[in-house]
Amino acid sequence: xxxxTQAQTEISxxxxxxxxxxxxxxxxxxxxxLFWYKQPPSGELVFLIRRNSFDEQNEISGRYSWNxxxxxxxxxxxxxxxxxxxxxxxxxxxxxxxxxxxxxxxxRGTQLTVWP
Amino acid sequence: xxxxTQTPKFxxxxxxxxxxxxxxxxxxxxxxxxxxxxxxxxxxLIHYSVGAGITDQGEVPNGYNVSRxxxxxxxxxxxxxxxxxxxxxxxxxxxxxxxxxPQHFGDGTRLSIL
Numbered sequence: 001x002x003x004x005t006q007a008q009t010e011i012s013x014x015x016x017x018x019x020x021x022x023x024x025x026x027x028x029x030x031x032x033x034l035f036w037y038k039q040p041p042s043g044e045l046v047f048l049i050r051r052n053s054f055d056e057q058n059e060i061s062g063r064y065s066w067n068x069x070x071x072x073x074x075x076x077x078x079x080x081x082x083x084x085x086x087x088x089x090x091x092x093x094x095x096x097x098x099x100x101x102x103x104x105x106x107x108r109g110t111q112l113t114v115w116p
Numbered sequence: 117x118x119x120x121t122q123t124p125k126f127x128x129x130x131x132x133x134x135x136x137x138x139x140x141x142x143x144x145x146x147x148x149x150x151x152x153x154x155x156x157x158x159x160x161l162i163h164y165s166v167g168a169g170i171t172d173q174g175e176v177p178n179g180y181n182v183s184r185x186x187x188x189x190x191x192x193x194x195x196x197x198x199x200x201x202x203x204x205x206x207x208x209x210x211x212x213x214x215x216x217x218p219q220h221f222g223d224g225t226r227l228s229i230l
Contacts, residue, residue: 009156033216045206045221052216091158095216101174102147102166102213106158 002027004094006107013082014115021077021110023092029053032096034068034075035104039089051075082114118142122207122222129197129229137192137225139207145220146212148190152176152203153224159206165190166213197229 003026013019025034036048049059051068059066063080079086089111093104123138141148149164161174165184179201181193190209194201204226208219 004158035218037221043204043226044223047218050216050218097214101161101164101172103149103161103164103174104159104219106151106160108156108158 002094002096002099002105004092004105004107006090006092006110008110009108010111010113012113012115015083016081017114018078018080019082019112019114021079021090021092021112023075023077023107025073025075025092025094025105027094027096027098029096029098032094035093035095036066036075036077037091037093039091039109041088045091048077079112082112084114084116087112087114120207120209120220120222122205122225124225125223126226127228129194129227131197131199131229133197134193134195135197137194137205137207137227139190139192139222140188141190141207141209141220142188143209143211143220144187145209146187147215148184148207148209149174149219150180150182150190150192151206151208153206154203162192162205194227199229201227202229203227 005024032053034051038046065078067076089109091109092107120141146167150162151159160176163182165171171182204224207222210219
């Protein structure tokens with residue numbers, strides 16, 4: 001069965017601190033895709049990154065970086081030098097070809113608050 | 117580029133009322149879906165469609181109906197609203213069921229049932 005666990009419900013940091021959001025997933029499929037979405041206070045869902053199961057290279061985009069480790073079934077997200085604008089709920093999600101519904105499996109989200 | 121458009125953005129209903137949440141996409145996507153978001157629950161799939169005329173249930177379908185008469189539109193109907201349906205509803209689309217492309221989400225509809 002597919003499952004995504006985001007164990008951190010809420011995280012609070014002070015501006016300029018680094019913060020890592022954890023994501024652990026479960027799937028029996030060998031081909032799958034992992035996503036991160038950001039939901040700012042305005043409520044919309046913003047796509048951040050997609051990673052496929054065959055590419056374990058870490059990715060960096062500005063202050064954002066992602067660490068994908070198949071050995072631990074984790075896809076963690078790090079924000080370096082956090083800013084107040086990073087305050088949002090962050091969702092990790094899984095899609096695999098075995099899903100008969102074609103759906104994304106979402107974690108429950110991590111509420112990140114960055115204080116000035 | 118409109119993407120996925122949801123209307124209304126906010127709605128308050130009384131228990132027992134019916135309403136339709138509208139969703140339209142202009143990307144010619146075959147796969148469309150409805151999710152509901154509740155605090156601490158993430159997003160849960162209500163219904164989905166793999167093309168015009170084809171719909172099926174997700175994990176939390178009770179109390180909701182859908183139809184897909186065109187590729188562009190995928191409305192969600194609440195036949196008799198209940199307080200448990202107070203939630204934020206998101207419509208999403210992507211090219212097809214097997215596509216690994218990111219889902220495009222609408223901005224959401226915040227629904228309160230009194």
